[in-house]
Amino acid sequence: MALPIAYSSINSGKGFYATLALLAGFIAAGAAAFLYVEHHGHVVTGMTNQIVWGLPHVFAIFLIVAASGALNVASIGSVFNKKAYKPLSRISGVLALALLAGGLAVLLLDLGRPDRMIVAITTYNFKSIFAWNIILYSGFMAIVGAYVYMQMAKGMEKYKRPLGILAFIWRLALTTGTGSIFGWLVARQGYDAAIMAPLFIAMSLSFGMAAFILVVKYTGKATGNLLGSKMTWRMGRLMGIMAAAVLYFTTVRNLGNLYAAEHAGVEEFILFSGNIFTKLFWFGQILIGGVLPLVLLFAPNKGESSSRVTLASVLIIIGGFAQLYVIIVGGQAYPLVMFPGMEVSSSFQDGVVASYMPSIYEAALGLGGVAISLLIVVFAMMAFKLLPRDMSDAALDPHHAVKAK
Amino acid sequence: MSNISLKDQYINKTRRDFLKKAGAGVTTAMLASGITLMAYPDPALAREPNEGVDPTKRWGLLIDVNKCTEDCNECVTACSQENGWKLDGNPAVDSQWIRKLKIKNPKTGFEQTFPVMCQHCANPPCVDVCPTGASFKRADGIVLVDKHICIGCRYCMMACPYKARSFVHEPLEDQKSHAPRGKGTVESCTLCVHRVDRGDQPACVDRCATKGHGALMFGDLNDPKSEIAKTLATYATKQIRADLGLDTGVRYQNL
Numbered sequence A: 001m002a003l004p005i006a007y008s009s010i011n012s013g014k015g016f017y018a019t020l021a022l023l024a025g026f027i028a029a030g031a032a033a034f035l036y037v038e039h040h041g042h043v044v045t046g047m048t049n050q051i052v053w054g055l056p057h058v059f060a061i062f063l064i065v066a067a068s069g070a071l072n073v074a075s076i077g078s079v080f081n082k083k084a085y086k087p088l089s090r091i092s093g094v095l096a097l098a099l100l101a102g103g104l105a106v107l108l109l110d111l112g113r114p115d116r117m118i119v120a121i122t123t124y125n126f127k128s129i130f131a132w133n134i135i136l137y138s139g140f141m142a143i144v145g146a147y148v149y150m151q152m153a154k155g156m157e158k159y160k161r162p163l164g165i166l167a168f169i170w171r172l173a174l175t176t177g178t179g180s181i182f183g184w185l186v187a188r189q190g191y192d193a194a195i196m197a198p199l200f201i202a203m204s205l206s207f208g209m210a211a212f213i214l215v216v217k218y219t220g221k222a223t224g225n226l227l228g229s230k231m232t233w234r235m236g237r238l239m240g241i242m243a244a245a246v247l248y249f250t251t252v253r254n255l256g257n258l259y260a261a262e263h264a265g266v267e268e269f270i271l272f273s274g275n276i277f278t279k280l281f282w283f284g285q286i287l288i289g290g291v292l293p294l295v296l297l298f299a300p301n302k303g304e305s306s307s308r309v310t311l312a313s314v315l316i317i318i319g320g321f322a323q324l325y326v327i328i329v330g331g332q333a334y335p336l337v338m339f340p341g342m343e344v345s346s347s348f349q350d351g352v353v354a355s356y357m358p359s360i361y362e363a364a365l366g367l368g369g370v371a372i373s374l375l376i377v378v379f380a381m382m383a384f385k386l387l388p389r390d391m392s393d394a395a396l397d398p399h400h401a402v403k404a405k
Numbered sequence B: 001m002s003n004i005s006l007k008d009q010y011i012n013k014t015r016r017d018f019l020k021k022a023g024a025g026v027t028t029a030m031l032a033s034g035i036t037l038m039a040y041p042d043p044a045l046a047r048e049p050n051e052g053v054d055p056t057k058r059w060g061l062l063i064d065v066n067k068c069t070e071d072c073n074e075c076v077t078a079c080s081q082e083n084g085w086k087l088d089g090n091p092a093v094d095s096q097w098i099r100k101l102k103i104k105n106p107k108t109g110f111e112q113t114f115p116v117m118c119q120h121c122a123n124p125p126c127v128d129v130c131p132t133g134a135s136f137k138r139a140d141g142i143v144l145v146d147k148h149i150c151i152g153c154r155y156c157m158m159a160c161p162y163k164a165r166s167f168v169h170e171p172l173e174d175q176k177s178h179a180p181r182g183k184g185t186v187e188s189c190t191l192c193v194h195r196v197d198r199g200d201q202p203a204c205v206d207r208c209a210t211k212g213h214g215a216l217m218f219g220d221l222n223d224p225k226s227e228i229a230k231t232l233a234t235y236a237t238k239q240i241r242a243d244l245g246l247d248t249g250v251r252y253q254n255l
């Protein structure tokens, strides 16, 4: 059967230093934004007492959700024993860790008191799903770290699969936990729904797969080690199925909300009232992030195409950001219902739709988090042998490649 | 003593009482306890409270909406003066511990106004979600934020059904020593805990009475002989969003 897979690290490639410089630049901008907000207070951001979580949280939650999904390939390899995916397990684990690190960095740097991070890590209120998430995140780091190590160490064969399974279960818990941050907000008409957990799992599978495909394809292209087109297509189709699941859960959630009288107001607000959230929902999330990728990946008689997978991945990521923006910001913009059926007004913006204009600092912080994730991946690829030396279809999956001929 | 947090102080108080009773003296109790990263001198908190937090009490407010007049904003002003927060021309980000709300029935045109502040829930969602335990409920039902532990994540603001909380968006000056605040932390109505602990009633209640409205009543919901408990036993009263089952300490009459 197949020869053992050979791995290599990278330290050069087309645009290698330009990529590093670009990422470093984004991180520097993020750091500057952080220091500025830290000094002046959150008044310089677009966030208010109505929109308490803004663009940084959109980025942070996107990265955290995608982190768990980036582990797809490793899980398929070790839990579901699909041979062709195994050689990509290492990079899959590392990308998962890196995305989580970037997301957490944004979340922590946006705190009102980031200097008290140590408090967040050492003082727990075990009733808080947030505190549980901190444990879930740390555990994820540890387990996936160990998993990647086992992949690379010699003579650890027998631990790979159990660790892979543990990582698989853990990531489901992690995404459920992240979704539950919103699902448990009973008072907010936009969030209070158990469907948030499965919705977030589907989102993680699809966003994470998209991020994985883009990172591996880009690296392969830059280093002249192209990812096989059959493999790309397989992963792309898988991503498409997950994107379809996101659409499905979105439909269930929104229809359910429309019928539940308590949620109907906020639902109409998002779906039909014609504001920025309506546009982001229909154009960003549904069209760009859902329908178009599905057409690209599943339209009949089109054949397989690696570049259509790339395009679909980009669209899914754009749609993902739109979706999280609608969920996070849109859910808060709609006024909290304290007196059903009454018109409410006050000096505290009761009863009015809160407006939110993200500031440049929030965007810089969020993009800085993305850059942190990517830079970690690049550094890891330099330091460790993460990528198979040959990512062609024939090398990854000789059996499959032969059959296809 | 001055550099321990509110919550620690509360815990330590209990501990201290125990130690006192055990004859071990007062000075020992302070060193244990959690993390305190920023200390501020605070005479009001530093004093040795003669009366500690009494777990048999449940402090609450009763607001008679019929007695509250539309153009009056005295309770809000009183709170702002007492606790040192102010509306500074930027209502989207300025702190508001208490606000006057106006509701109107769109079908009939009937209007009412009344103040809304932290409802001091018996089952407070803000406390449940707070990752660090900075949001806490005292044994006597008063819900507070420990500004030493709050990391400013704002999850409690997401969780509160009454929008009772504000995030301090800007550096502060002129703080009141009895009502510590801090940039980057979350705050809300303390039920004037510093006044309650010395046997007074909250500033809003006082002011409303002085102005002759008497729309606000403060007292111990647990004490059947208190005026507030008697009124609650006699008249129909409401909790805002009672459907959530939070058992608020602030009740409304004629709403």
Ligand code: SF4
Residues within 6 Å of the ligand: B117, B118, B119, B120, B121, B124, B125, B126, B127, B143, B159, B160, B161, B162, B163, B164, B165, B188
């Ligand atoms: S009203 Fe809001 S801030 Fe006050 S105790 Fe209830 S949930 Fe907490």
Ligand code: SF4
Residues within 6 Å of the ligand: B126, B129, B130, B131, B132, B133, B134, B135, B145, B149, B150, B151, B152, B153, B154, B155, B156, B157, B185, B186
């Ligand atoms: S902002 Fe402060 S009080 Fe509120 S949940 Fe976060 S740590 Fe707790």
